[in-house]
Amino acid sequence: MNPAAIPELPDSGGSAPQKHVVTAEERAEYERLRRHAAVRHRRLRQVGSSVLLLLALLLAPLAVVAAWVQNTVSDTDRYVETVAPLASEPAVQEVVINRLTDRVVANVDVAAVADSLGRALRESGAPPRVVEGAESLEVPLRNAVRTVVDRTVTRVITSDAFEQVWEGANRRSHAAVVNMLTGDREGAVRAEGDTVQLDVGAVVDQVRERLVEAGFDKAAAIPDTDRTITLFQAEELGKAQDAMRLLDILGTWLPVVTVLFAALAVWTAPAHRVMLMITATGIGVMMVVLLVALAVMRRVYLDSVPPTALPTDAAAAIYDTFVRFLRDSTRTLLVVAVITALVAFLYGPARSARAVRTVTDRGTTAAGRALSRGGLRTGTPGRWLADHKSWTTGCVIAAGALTLVLWNHPTVGAVALVLGIALAILIILAILAAAAGPADRAAERSAP
Numbered sequence: 001m002n003p004a005a006i007p008e009l010p011d012s013g014g015s016a017p018q019k020h021v022v023t024a025e026e027r028a029e030y031e032r033l034r035r036h037a038a039v040r041h042r043r044l045r046q047v048g049s050s051v052l053l054l055l056a057l058l059l060a061p062l063a064v065v066a067a068w069v070q071n072t073v074s075d076t077d078r079y080v081e082t083v084a085p086l087a088s089e090p091a092v093q094e095v096v097i098n099r100l101t102d103r104v105v106a107n108v109d110v111a112a113v114a115d116s117l118g119r120a121l122r123e124s125g126a127p128p129r130v131v132e133g134a135e136s137l138e139v140p141l142r143n144a145v146r147t148v149v150d151r152t153v154t155r156v157i158t159s160d161a162f163e164q165v166w167e168g169a170n171r172r173s174h175a176a177v178v179n180m181l182t183g184d185r186e187g188a189v190r191a192e193g194d195t196v197q198l199d200v201g202a203v204v205d206q207v208r209e210r211l212v213e214a215g216f217d218k219a220a221a222i223p224d225t226d227r228t229i230t231l232f233q234a235e236e237l238g239k240a241q242d243a244m245r246l247l248d249i250l251g252t253w254l255p256v257v258t259v260l261f262a263a264l265a266v267w268t269a270p271a272h273r274v275m276l277m278i279t280a281t282g283i284g285v286m287m288v289v290l291l292v293a294l295a296v297m298r299r300v301y302l303d304s305v306p307p308t309a310l311p312t313d314a315a316a317a318i319y320d321t322f323v324r325f326l327r328d329s330t331r332t333l334l335v336v337a338v339i340t341a342l343v344a345f346l347y348g349p350a351r352s353a354r355a356v357r358t359v360t361d362r363g364t365t366a367a368g369r370a371l372s373r374g375g376l377r378t379g380t381p382g383r384w385l386a387d388h389k390s391w392t393t394g395c396v397i398a399a400g401a402l403t404l405v406l407w408n409h410p411t412v413g414a415v416a417l418v419l420g421i422a423l424a425i426l427i428i429l430a431i432l433a434a435a436a437g438p439a440d441r442a443a444e445r446s447a448p
């Protein structure tokens with residue numbers, strides 16, 4: 001090692017400045033201290049990025065649920081879109097038909113009709129066998145009444161008009177979802193103790209009018225009470241309501257904070273690409289955990305609803321309908337996380353990643369040279385694309401990410417569509433860059 005001379009300040013006597021020669025030992029000590037400071041700084045960055053990553057992973061499932069609650073509660077169209085399929089769900093229709101039919105038949109006194117008929121025949125001097133036969137008509141009459149009522153109710157519930165009434169009623173009573181989450185006892189969906197109930201009063205009124213029009217005057221006596229169907233029953237409803245209120249408050253900011261923590265974790269890490277791959281993988285794992293939690297909650301919900309209150313198939317249909325957008329959002333984020341981790345891996349030094357990049361480069365280069373030999377040279381634009389490949393790739397990826405962010409509730413299909421378009425654009429740009437031709441580039445450089 002050649003020693004370096006470091007000038008010193010002149011002494012008080014004004015003599016010529018003296019030069020201090022740095023020895024090999026001093027240079028080694030300096031390099032050691034410099035490496036120690038670099039290692040310490042690197043460790044601090046690793047610790048900071050790890051803490052940010054942990055926070056992002058813990059908040060990711062809560063952020064997804066909070067965003068779902070916020071969208072479902074605050075967006076009327078989204079809420080109607082959520083509950084609209086229940087009107088055409090066969091299991092739910094069957095429950096409503098059976099409940100309404102039972103109530104109508106219960107208000108028709110078939111026994112009194114049979115007794116009246118028998119009494120009239122007896123008073124008119126009919127033979128005893130005829131009177132006994134009339135009195136035994138109670139069961140056939142009840143079955144006949146139930147058949148007619150069931151047919152009428154089924155016609156109402158399975159009609160398109162019922163779906164329109166259902167959607168209109170839910171749109172007008174969108175505040176019912178807020179009532180359920182806050183424990184308010186007003187609205188179509190409300191909490192009563194440890195149960196969540198659905199008010200079907202509008203449906204009862206419509207069925208009662210149809211039956212009266214069909215000639216069943218007794219249907220006008222259908223009571224206005226007991227017009228609810230139990231949707232949920234759980235002992236922890238109060239705690240769930242508290243959690244939902246908190247998620248509703250944080251629904252706007254929690255996803256933003258989570259994304260910010262994840263971005264800071266990648267930015268502060270010494271190895272950005274590795275941390276991006278770790279973050280994406282962690283987010284994907286948390287989305288899988290959320291999907292498992294939804295499946296477990298579904299089982300718990302089905303076990304908590306007695307079959308006498310709601311059949312299992314209807315309860316399953318109600319749960320799946322209510323959480324389907326949450327499940328779709330979770331799957332979409334899982335796919336995005338997997339794609340992000342895969343892209344970060346392919347940009348790494350692994351042998352398989354290099355092999356993929358090599359094959360891709362050879363393919364695009366061969367296609368570009370084929371165009372060039374065919375006379376379709378891109379010239380200056382192609383050479384610009386070749387010289388700014390990293391910038392163009394980053395712009396395409398950023399445009400794809402921005403498209404997904406601006407997409408209104410993207411699905412897995414939307415992610416696949418954006419990914420396919422982005423890959424197609426990158427391949428086309430690579431082919432255009434290769435079509436410039438090495439001879440043109442060499443000629444351009446030798447021209448000056």
